[in-house]
Structure formats: structure tokens, C-alpha cells
């Protein structure tokens with residue numbers, strides 16, 4: 440399950456009905472109209488909150504409804520307005536009409552608000568000429584939310600390469616680490632001190648061949664990478680389940696190219712992980728030879744911390760060129 444997409448239903452509050460009533464007593468025989476106006480319904484409003492990083496909550500709650508306006512009362516009593524309903528969303532959420540696919544809004548800034556479903560207006564109370572008018576309906580919409588993460592650096596690589604181990608070591612993000620593939624199912628963000636700058640990293644789910652066609656966890660999260668400036672490509676030098684580090688490296692780059700959207704042209708930093716394992720030195724030499732002089736590679740151990748400082752300084756250097 441990937442959490443970067445959600446389909447939800449929103450309904451703004453209906454307007455309250457206008458009331459029909461007359462004031463009569465012995466002196467006022469004709470009857471003065473005293474029906475109060477109905478209150479307006481509440482809007483449904485999206486608000487960007489930078490403390491939210493995923494659309495996970497929308498997996499559990501999909502229907503959102505603002506309060507309706509209260510009906511008008513006699514004695515010119517106006518009905519109360521219905522309260523607006525706020526839905527918090529992470530920065531970078533694209534809101535689409537689920538039926539047409541039309542993009543309604545693309546919200547990126549913390550605190551930004553947009554009314555996504557307009558309230559119904561309260562109906563007027565009765566007049567001399569006519570009866571109280573019913574309130575109008577609040578807007579109702581079926582929406583598709585899509586989150587493309589905003590991170591400077593995307594950590595990519597084969598499953599089990601050590602991506603989550605790295606982000607857990609260098610940031611306060613807690614990303615589950617385990618000795619099997621596809622442990623990470625959704626991107627996890629963490630802030631990392633690199634040189635003199637705090638840079639946002641995203642730990643990505645593992646990529647495999649065919650990901651661009653939906654294999655593995657699929658192309659879902661290749662979309663997240665679209666918004667990262669730099670790719671930190673982690674290679675497992677130990678070769679989990681008999682894999683070869685160089686072949687992994689090539690196939691991941693292949694996937695990026697096949698997906699398109701300029702992913703393959705993004706600046707890429709290659710980190711060769713699990714250098715603490717004894718057989719790694721020999722394998723590293725062979726990897727270095729195959730990859731050639733053109734690509735600079737950084738040997739590290741996400742587990743012991745070896746080589747990470749130099750890697751992060753490099754991230755900072757590349758980052759400075761990108762912003």
C-alpha cells in the first residue's frame with residue numbers, strides 16, 4: 440500500500456431554510472412577515488500543514504462534511520451559520536477532480552488555505568410577497584489527492600541496500616530497518632545536517648527492474664522522486680541474495696531513464712554501502728573498475744557510520760549548485 444494518493448468525498452454545509460411566519464395581534468391584523476433568514480452552511484477548506492508528511496490519514500477517513508446552516512426562526516430569528524470544516528494536508532498535495540482528473544489546486548506553502556467546497560447560502564425569510572426560501576445546497580465533490588514529496592535529496596536503490604538504516608542514522612526520522620526487501624512502503628522524510636545546511640532527505644521504498652511499469656511497489660513512488668533535486672543512489676556492495684552491485688546500479692538507472700520526466704538527468708551521488716563487511720573491499724574494487732572514472736563513488740557503512748561525513752559534505756556541495 441502506498442500512501443501518496445487518496446480519494447475523498449467532501450460536502451459543504453447546506454444553507455438553512457428561511458422561515459415563514461407572521462406577527463399578528465389585535466392591532467396588526469394584516470400580519471407582518473417575521474420569518475428569519477436561514478444561516479449559511481460551512482465551507483470545506485484545505486489547509487497546508489508542514490507537520491504532515493503523508494496522506495495516510497485519508498486511508499481511514501474519506502468522508503468530510505461541514506456543518507449545515509440552521510433554519511431561520513420566527514420573530515426574525517436568523518439561523519446560525521454552520522462551521523467550516525478544515526482538512527489538514529501535507530505541503531505538495533495536488534488536488535484533482537476525481538471524475539475529470541482536472542487539477543483544482545496545487546498547494547505547497549505551509550498555512551496556505553483554499554475553499555474546496557463552497558457552502559450553501561441560507562434562504563431568505565418570508566416577506567410580504569412570498570414565503571420563506573429554502574437554503575441552497577452546499578457543494579459536493581469527489582476529489583483525488585496526490586502527494587509528490589518535496590525533498591531535496593531522494594535516497595534510492597535496490598530493496599535492502601540500507602537506505603532506511605542511513606536516514607535513521609543521519610536524521611531524527613525513524614524508518615523501519617529489516618533484513619528483507621520492501622520494508623519501506625512509503626517515503627519517510629528527515630532533516631539532515633550537511634555541511635552548513637539542513638537538507639531534507641527522503642528515504643524511498645526500494646526500486647527494482649520493471650518499477651516504471653508498476654513492478655514491486657511500482658511507479659507510484661517514482662513520482663515522488665520527480666520533485667527531489669538530488670538522488671542519493673545507494674548500492675549494496677554485499678549483494679543481498681546473490682545480487683551484483685554493478686548490475687543493480689545499472690538497472691536502477693535504467694528504470695529512471697524508462698520512467699522519463701528527467702529523473703535520469705538529476706544530479707546523482709553514488710554511495711556504496713555495507714563496507715564494514717569483510718568481503719566488501721574486494722567487491723568494491725571490482726565495482727569501482729566497472730563504473731569507471733567518470734562517476735565519483737562514496738564508500739560508506741550506514742551501520743558503523745564510516746564514510747558518511749564525506750558523503751554529506753558532497754551532498755551539500757551538489758545542493759549548493761542546485762538552489
Ligand SMILES: Nc1nc2c(ncn2[C@@H]2O[C@H](COP(=O)(O)OP(=O)(O)OP(=O)(O)O)[C@@H](O)[C@H]2O)c(=O)[nH]1
Pocket residue numbers: 596597598599600601602603604605615616617618619620621622623624643644645646712713714715716739740741742743
Ligand atoms: N553490515 C551492514 N548491514 C547493513 C548496513 N546498512 C544496512 N544494513 C542491513 O541491511 C538490511 C536492510 O537495511 P534497510 O535499511 O532496511 O534497507 P532498505 O534499503 O531501507 O530496504 P527496503 O526498505 O526494503 O528497500 C538490514 O538488515 C540492515 O541492518 C551496513 O552498512 N552494513
Ligand SMILES: [Mg+2]
Pocket residue numbers: 602603604614615616622623642643644645
Ligand atoms: Mg527501507
